[in-house]
Amino acid sequence: MAVPNNTMFSHLSFVLVGIPGLEPWHPWISIPFALMYTVAVLGNCGLLLLIATQRRLHEPMFIFLSMLAVADLLLSTTTVPNTLAIFWFGPKDISFSACLSQVFFLYFGVTVESAILLAMGFDRYVAVCDPLRYTIMLTNEKIRKIATAVVLRTFCVIVPVVFLLKRLPFCASNVIPHSYCDHIGVARMACADISIDIWYGLAVPIGTIILDFVLIAVSYVLILRAVFKLPTKDARHKSLGTCGSHVCIILVFYVSVFFTALTHRFGYNIPKHVHILLADLYVLIPSVLNPIVYGMKTKQLREQMVCVLSRKARWC
Numbered sequence: 001m002a003v004p005n006n007t008m009f010s011h012l013s014f015v016l017v018g019i020p021g022l023e024p025w026h027p028w029i030s031i032p033f034a035l036m037y038t039v040a041v042l043g044n045c046g047l048l049l050l051i052a053t054q055r056r057l058h059e060p061m062f063i064f065l066s067m068l069a070v071a072d073l074l075l076s077t078t079t080v081p082n083t084l085a086i087f088w089f090g091p092k093d094i095s096f097s098a099c100l101s102q103v104f105f106l107y108f109g110v111t112v113e114s115a116i117l118l119a120m121g122f123d124r125y126v127a128v129c130d131p132l133r134y135t136i137m138l139t140n141e142k143i144r145k146i147a148t149a150v151v152l153r154t155f156c157v158i159v160p161v162v163f164l165l166k167r168l169p170f171c172a173s174n175v176i177p178h179s180y181c182d183h184i185g186v187a188r189m190a191c192a193d194i195s196i197d198i199w200y201g202l203a204v205p206i207g208t209i210i211l212d213f214v215l216i217a218v219s220y221v222l223i224l225r226a227v228f229k230l231p232t233k234d235a236r237h238k239s240l241g242t243c244g245s246h247v248c249i250i251l252v253f254y255v256s257v258f259f260t261a262l263t264h265r266f267g268y269n270i271p272k273h274v275h276i277l278l279a280d281l282y283v284l285i286p287s288v289l290n291p292i293v294y295g296m297k298t299k300q301l302r303e304q305m306v307c308v309l310s311r312k313a314r315w316c
Contacts, residue, residue, distance in 0.1 A: 013095045013174065014189070018086040019280070020177045021273040030087035033280070036288045037080045043291035044069040047301075054304045060138040061127070062301075064120045065294060067147060068249075071116055072287035075109030078102060079283050083179040091175075099181040100162050106182060106283070107158045107204070110257065113286070114212045115150040117250055121216040124243045129226040157204055164197050177272065179280050205261065213254055220247070245297035252289050256282040 018026055051057045051066045079102070086092050094102070126134050161183050168190035178185050187197040223243060260282040295301050 013093050014099055014181070014186070015091050015093055015175045016082070016086055016179060016181070017091045017175060017177055018083070018179050019273050019276045021271070022277075026087040029277075030084055033080065033087065033284070034084055036284050037076060037084070039292075040072065040076050040080075040284065040287035043295075044073050044287065047291045047294070050301070050304060054307075057300065057304060060123050060134075060143055061120070063140075063143055064116060064123055067150075068113065068116045068120070068290060071109055071113040072290055074105060075113065075283050076287040078105040078109060079180040079280070083280055086179055094181065099186060100165060102181045103165065103183055103186065104158055104162050106180065107161060108154055109283075111154040111157060111204070111208050112150060113253060114209045114257075115154060117246075117253060118212040118216055119146050119150065120246055121219040121250075124246055125219040125223055128223045128243065153208075157208055160200065161204070164200060168192050168194070168197075178276055182279070209254075209257065216250060245294045248293045248297065249286075249290050252293065253286045256285055 017023075019029070022029065047069045048066055051062045082092070082094075082102070123138060126137050130137070165183065165186055168187060169192055170189055171191040172189065174189070176185060176189060184194075184197065184201050187194040187201075220243070260278045295305065
């Protein structure tokens, strides 16, 4: 009888083990993760509720901010509950289809967030450099078109990742040394050539996230040029103040993404458990800090929050 060709076998499920090497510490690590996730959910949901209910916040900047909050909730909820379940109950089985879904929504959330930050950069550029045309250039109809373009671009870029993984045969171990499924982590479990996955995994960040970052940087160079041409110090300070919260959020997001990506691909001397811990944090930290940073640095949000908390929202 012929021996079965094992190279054609694919696992129906995988096992996620959390952070390899730190298994005894999982219950303790889960405490800050659970707290941060709770803050992320409450902060972003509160931000969405505030923007939805306060008419004074129905402006392009806050509409983009609400989109960012939705992206944060998607990104953190895709991974963190699964990670906490592993920390609390041990290694967890995940079906191949659920793993593919997690990969899709993980990269969808990251790429959408980057695109929204670019849209917010354009919003700040128009507000500072061409304020008289602000309401004309950023109407509700144009914002809807921008949101549609963000979703379509991201969908078209991320869907091939799912098909690249789906075509691979998995005939070796089905244990993934990670807290969630990610593209290259799953692809490395395959018993086939994954060169296409590696190259596409490089092309997506370069063609989307890095390009978005470069365009945001260009927009802020133009903003700074315009600001320094203003006649008074107060005018310059006010213009820069409108961009402060956005700059903080840009730094939080891109620093965490770039640092994690660089250590994952080039930090060969960094222990595996550090890689995984950083990967767990980078999907959570922006979701935690974004509503806090915007709430602290945006005057309109602070005023509306004070109105709501003091139960005087009907007069605000």
